[in-house]
Amino acid sequence: MTAALQTNAPSRKIGARLGRLLIVAALGFVAPMAHAVAASTPLVTDVLPSGVPLPAPAPDFAPAVSDASTELLGNAGGVRPWLDRHGVQINLQDVEELWGLASGGVRPGPTYDGITAVTLQLNTQQAFGWHDGLFNISALQIRGRSLTNERLQSLNAVSGYDAGRSTRLFELWYGQGFFGNRLDVRVGSVDLDTEFLVSQNASLxxxxxxxxxxxxxxxxxxxxxxxxxSAVGVRVKWAPAHPLVLMGAVTDDNPTHGPFYSSVAANQRDPSGTQFSTEGGALFIGEAQLWVDAARRLATGDSAALPGTWKVGALFDTGRFPDQRYDDRGGLLGSPESDGRPFYHRGNWMAYTVIDQMLWRAAKGQQKAISVFIRATANDGVRNRFSSEVEAGLTFDGLVPGRIDDTIGVAWGTTLYGRRALKSARDAMRLGGSGADDLKPENHLELTWQIAVTPYLNLQPDLQYFWNVGGVARSSAGGIANGFVAGLNMTTTF
Structure with a gap:
């Protein structure tokens, strides 16, 4: 009996330690921590959808600090310091990408895409004495061609910058802080994916x-x-007690005011971004963020901190959404006799969770670290073609010898079809209707290396592999060969 107890003692200690870790992660906001306030100034990189330098995987409660040394033009001959004194910041970023479909898809070959983004922010306290106010306006010039649409034909776009060509307004909002910026409210035309549903590690x-x-x-x-x-709406961010952050937003659900199914591209319906549509439904979204540092709380001595952010959220859209199997006459969409017009339901929803967690750090305060991200979504399989999605990946910071500011990452993602979309495809195969293909979840794998050439210039070689391209089995009539894509991203901050 004694020997058995001695043998199981280490396992009991490990189990107890794991139990404490889970408790800390779930209830981390109970322990007192340093005072923190909600951020009112967005990061400069928020205007970029992907391939951005990684902040620590935790909410950034402090306003971004202006540092001209990280920009190509520096102080711009003294113009930037003068503007800063008057509460004005102007940021200019340029992204150039070269992509090539090496094999698979429908038409191997190269493409180019790029964007230039300009953001102007006015701090009202510095400008004219109005405390805790911020005016933000940004614009995009998008150019190039789409490798995804023209060569690969995948469901998941190869690049976040793979968008329709246009010169457009991006965001236009006024933000006001209350109670020492613990409460931050934005009103105007806002982009939700700069704050909601986003993984900081996945942004690489x-x-x-x-x-x-x-x-x-x-x-x-x-x-x-x-x-x-972006869409007209209101966003509220509240930090009731560190390390808990609560966010919510209500916006118009259709930024370009077009039908759900349309032969006209969204960027063509609103090429300038100035439509400011308030018709259609309303989109409600809410998210809770919990900052955890379980390693610091459980460790003894001077152990490396392992920060992380755990998020849960949900959205609800009051608009009308098409049924994925039945038409407006009650028949099957997959039938040759269908009129092709789906039955529309009122309302739609989605729930999600996001985990960004540092797993290992060489020493406290050092950049050498390994982090993980996981994001999962779930929604209704009646109104939505895709009912669930999972992405996960690892990032390795500062592990390349002599390249402390570089980050290497590997990530995978897939999206699963809803039950009615699958049944509709089987209906079409059985009845000989249109779209008679065997649906399979598309998977994509990405390997990337962000090289910090200078503080203002990043080069990012990138490799991606797709299978079940287009969400169709390769053996199906509409099947596409697995695609291998290579690319290079160059991001410059002026």
Missing amino acids: FLNASFGWPLSTSSNLYSGGPSWPY
Whole structure:
């Protein structure tokens, strides 16, 4: 009996330690921590959808600090310091991408895409003495061609910058802080994917699904208020007690005011981004963020902190959404006799969770670290073609010898079809209707290396592999060969 107890003692200690870790992670907000306030100033990189430098995987409660040394133009001959004194900040970023479909898809070959983003922010306290106010306006110039649409034909866009060509307004809002900025309210035309549903570690990757996921971009009108579109609405961010942050927003659900199914591209319906549509439904979204540092709380001595952010959220859209199996006469959409017009339901929803967690750090305060991200979504399988989605990946910071500011990442993602979409495809195969293909979840794998050439210039070689391209089995009539894509992203901050 004694020997057995001695043998099981280490396992009991490990189990107890794991139990404490889970308790700390779930109830971390109970322990007192340093005072923190909600951020009112967005990060400069918020205007970029992917391939951005990684902040620590925790909410950034402090306003971003202006540092001209991290920008190509520096002080711009003294112009930037003068503007800063008057509460004005102007940020200019340029992204150039070269992509090549090496094999698979429908037409191997190269493409180019790029964007230039300009953001102007006015701090009202510095400008004219109004405390805790911020005016923000940004614009995009999007150019190039789409490798995803023209060569690969995948469901998940190869790049977050793979968007329709246009020169457009991006965001236009006024933010006001209350109670020492613990409460932060924005009103205007806002982009939800700069704050909601986002994983900070996933923002390293270039594939668009690691930003705003396919389960929202395909299931909402015009993809919802996400890059490069914004929508009229209100966003509220509240930090009731560190380390808990609560966010909510209400926006118009259709930023370009078009039908759910349309032969006209969203960017063509609103090429300038100035439509400011208030018709259609309303989109409600809420998210709770919990900052955890379980390692510091459980460790003894000077142990490396392992920060993380755990998020849960949900959205509800009051608009009308198409049934994925039945038409407006009650027949099957997959039948040759169908009129092709789906029956529409009122309302739609989605729930999600996001985990960003540092797993290992060489020493406290050092950049050498390994982090993980996981994001999962779930929604209704009646109204939505895609009912669930999972992305996960690892990032390795500062592990390349002599390259302390570089980050390497590997990530995978997939999206599962809803039950009615699957049944509709089987109906079409059985009855000989249109779209008679065997649906299979598309999977994509990405390997990327963000190279910090200078503080203002990043080069990012990138490799991606797709299978079940287009969400169709390769053996099906409409099947597409597995695709291998190579690319290079260059991001410059002026």
